[in-house]
Amino acid sequence: MDEPIGLRERKKLETRQALSLAALRLAVERGLDNVLVEDIAAAAGVSPRTFNNYFSSKAEAIASRHYDRVVKAAADLRGRPSDEPLWPAIIAATLRQFAEEQPPDPVWTAGVRMMVTEPALVGEFLRTNSLVERELAVAIAERIAASGDDFYPRLVAAAVGAAIQVATEQWLRTDPPVEIDTLVARALAEISAGLPEPEVA
Amino acid sequence: MDEPIGLRERKKLETRQALSLAALRLAVERGLDNVLVEDIAAAAGVSPRTFNNYFSSKAEAIASRHYDRVVKAAADLRGRPSDEPLWPAIIAATLRQFAEEQPPDPVWTAGVRMMVTEPALVGEFLRTNSLVERELAVAIAERIAASGDDFYPRLVAAAVGAAIQVATEQWLRTDPPVEIDTLVARALAEISAGLPEPEVA
DNA sequence: GCGCAAGCTTGCCTGCCCCGCACTTTTCCG
DNA sequence: CGGAAAAGTGCGGGGCAGGCAAGCTTGCGC
Numbered sequence: 247m248d249e250p251i252g253l254r255e256r257k258k259l260e261t262r263q264a265l266s267l268a269a270l271r272l273a274v275e276r277g278l279d280n281v282l283v284e285d286i287a288a289a290a291g292v293s294p295r296t297f298n299n300y301f302s303s304k305a306e307a308i309a310s311r312h313y314d315r316v317v318k319a320a321a322d323l324r325g326r327p328s329d330e331p332l333w334p335a336i337i338a339a340t341l342r343q344f345a346e347e348q349p350p351d352p353v354w355t356a357g358v359r360m361m362v363t364e365p366a367l368v369g370e371f372l373r374t375n376s377l378v379e380r381e382l383a384v385a386i387a388e389r390i391a392a393s394g395d396d397f398y399p400r401l402v403a404a405a406v407g408a409a410i411q412v413a414t415e416q417w418l419r420t421d422p423p424v425e426i427d428t429l430v431a432r433a434l435a436e437i438s439a440g441l442p443e444p445e446v447a
Numbered sequence: 448m449d450e451p452i453g454l455r456e457r458k459k460l461e462t463r464q465a466l467s468l469a470a471l472r473l474a475v476e477r478g479l480d481n482v483l484v485e486d487i488a489a490a491a492g493v494s495p496r497t498f499n500n501y502f503s504s505k506a507e508a509i510a511s512r513h514y515d516r517v518v519k520a521a522a523d524l525r526g527r528p529s530d531e532p533l534w535p536a537i538i539a540a541t542l543r544q545f546a547e548e549q550p551p552d553p554v555w556t557a558g559v560r561m562m563v564t565e566p567a568l569v570g571e572f573l574r575t576n577s578l579v580e581r582e583l584a585v586a587i588a589e590r591i592a593a594s595g596d597d598f599y600p601r602l603v604a605a606a607v608g609a610a611i612q613v614a615t616e617q618w619l620r621t622d623p624p625v626e627i628d629t630l631v632a633r634a635l636a637e638i639s640a641g642l643p644e645p646e647v648a
Numbered sequence: 649g650c651g652c653a654a655g656c657t658t659g660c661c662t663g664c665c666c667c668g669c670a671c672t673t674t675t676c677c678g
Numbered sequence: 679c680g681g682a683a684a685a686g687t688g689c690g691g692g693g694c695a696g697g698c699a700a701g702c703t704t705g706c707g708c
Contacts (some may be wrong), residue, residue, distance in 0.1 A: 253704080253705085254655080254656085254703085254704055254705070257656090257704095258656080261656095282692095282693075282694095283693080283694070283695090284693095292657075292658090293657065293658050293659075294658095294659095294694095295657075295658055295659065295660090295696090296656085296657055296658070298694085298695060298696065299656080299657075299658095299696095302566075302695070302696090303694080303695080304694085305570075331644060332644040333642075333644065365503075365574075368570075368574050368577070369506075369569075369570025369571050369573060369574045370570050372570060372573035372574055372577060373566075373569050373570040373573055376569070376573060376612075390644065390645060395620070397613070397617055397633070397634075398637075398642075398645065400613045400616065400617070401609070401610070401613050401634055401637055401638060401642060402642050404609035404610070404612055404613045405606060405609055405638055405642060407609065408602070408605035408606055408608065408609040409602065409605070411605055412598070412601045412602050412605045415601065416598055416601070419596070432598070433598075433602055436599075436602055437602060437606055437638075437641075437642075438641055438642060439641050440638075440639055440640050440641025440642075441534075441599075441602060441603050441606060441638075441639060441641075443532060443533040443534065443591065444591060444599065454675080454676090455674090455675055455676070455684080455685080458674095458675095458685090459685080462685095462686095483663095483664075483665095484664080484665070484666090485664095493686075493687090494686065494687050494688080495687090495688095496667090496686075496687055496688070496689090497685085497686055497687070499665085499666060499667065500685080500686075503666075503667090504665080504666080505665085
């Protein structure tokens with residue numbers, strides 16, 4: 247968390263963020279396919295050609311915001327005391343991401359719904375999650391003196407991803423809205439406990 | 448599992464399969480972006496316009512084969528005796544898919560590697576997996592008298608998907624090749640056991 | 649300061665993809 | 679056998695992604 251150098255880099259980051267934010271906002275406002283790359287570029291104050299220097303597709307630009315957000319959970323995990331047991335640390339780091347923002351930004355929640363709904367976005371959304379899981383696996387590996395490519399860290403990271411995924415889906419579906427924290431916590435608890443078959447009702 | 452009716456349907460299915468097979472084979476042979484939709488259509492003996500009546504993208508055509516394959520695991524699970532405990536049934540049904548074909552078809556393995564590697568395919572691949580998980584959740588729900596939309600079945604299905612995903616990744620990476628069955632079995636066993644933090648080495 | 653090199657932005661242009669529409673051809677079924 | 683429904687096809691348009699070759703900006707070393 248540093249690199250004070252780079253006034254040039256700064257501008258680049260700003261442009262990138264402006265583009266991804268504009269992409270998300272416009273898509274939420276008017277629906278994905280009423281937004282042209284041209285519009286996004288205009289909203290960010292750059293030429294359409296430049297858009298593709300930053301992102302290789304509309305979908306990627308939108309998902310980029312998602313990436314920036316969830317990647318923080320991995321960073322959070324790194325910052326936790328190293329003597330804390332693994333799963334409590336994971337659960338705490340994850341929940342913090344969802345708790346941070348109350349009430350949740352309506353543009354963001356609409357964005358999540360869109361990413362999970364629009365066929366043209368789902369793939370990129372999932373691909374992003376899978377990228378984040380890699381980061382997460384590395385953070386997990388650090389705690390147990392393993393490599394981020396090893397089996398166990400990858401599996402744990404994938405399990406966490408799956409839990410969040412399911413929790414998010416259920417959250418989008420519940421009609422009387424439920425706190426997403428609750429759902430995520432439940433999913434993580436259950437998946438870390440091994441998902442035993444419930445007793446016959 | 449029937450519908451004897453439909454000589455019309457038959458042709459449709461054949462065309463669909465011809466298209467997806469051609470898409471996969473050509474992409475493996477020459478690399479994804481040296482294959483035009485035109486080529487695929489030609490190889491399947493239909494017009495380019497018809498291609499898009501079946502699939503909405505090249506990626507979807509390729510992933511369609513993947514879908515057809517893995518969806519069988521869910522069907523397999525349905526066919527198992529209903530008094531068998533859940534996890535053994537899941538594990539058996541899943542492993543059967545991988546065991547079925549020995550040695551594995553080289554076009555297929557190359558195809559999997561491609562789907563996991565090529566940025567343009569990864570998203571569609573993941574999206575397909577997520578679709579299959581829905582089927583799987585329904586099959587799981589049947590066994591425990593629940594709905595396919597309920598939390599627990601979804602979570603189990605997602606966990607299974609995550610396990611297979613990780614196993615596949617590791618399998619593609621192991622240089623002295625390992626049987627994928629082994630990896631899948633291990634991943635399923637571990638995730639169903641709850642992924643406890645390993646003892647410090 | 650100052651000028652040069654590296655790097656970012658942009659415009660232009662090409663190839664390709666996806667899809668709507670209208671028309672033909674095939675299949676189904678009474 | 680004849681009409682309705684559905685599948686295949688050709689054409690054309692809107693849009694996207696990316697190579698290339700200028701311009702323009704920034705940073706760095708002198």
